[in-house]
Amino acid sequence: MPRQEISQPDFTAHKFPQMVVHCPSCKKPAGVMCVRPSEHQATQPHAARGKLADELFIEIYGPDASIDLTPQGYVIDPTGYAKRLAREAKECEQEGAEARS
Numbered sequence: 648m649p650r651q652e653i654s655q656p657d658f659t660a661h662k663f664p665q666m667v668v669h670c671p672s673c674k675k676p677a678g679v680m681c682v683r684p685s686e687h688q689a690t691q692p693h694a695a696r697g698k699l700a701d702e703l704f705i706e707i708y709g710p711d712a713s714i715d716l717t718p719q720g721y722v723i724d725p726t727g728y729a730k731r732l733a734r735e736a737k738e739c740e741q742e743g744a745e746a747r748s
């Protein structure tokens with residue numbers, strides 16, 4: 648069951664969804680972009696931050712959900728990941744069928 652007692656972090660509020668959590672690598676707080684060791688702003692959030700954000704995302708939205716970048720910004724699809732897996736499985740099946748024929 649998703650946790651309800653905490654206010655839900657908004658994964659779509661920032662330039663990168665990972666920014667919803669603090670960064671374990673460069674210690675920047677939630678909402679603040681990662682910096683490189685030189686203190687220059689990084690172009691991508693650190694991998695450790697991504698992992699942390701992933702875990703939180705799955706805890707809140709479940710393993711079937713995904714977050715997708717659209718022209719309107721990030722959108723959370725409650726079944727996006729499940730749909731992607733199903734699509735990939737189908738593609739594999741088709742490739743297998745083609746290889747056998």
Ligand SMILES: [Zn+2]
Nearest residue numbers: 670673681693
């Ligand atoms: Zn960082």
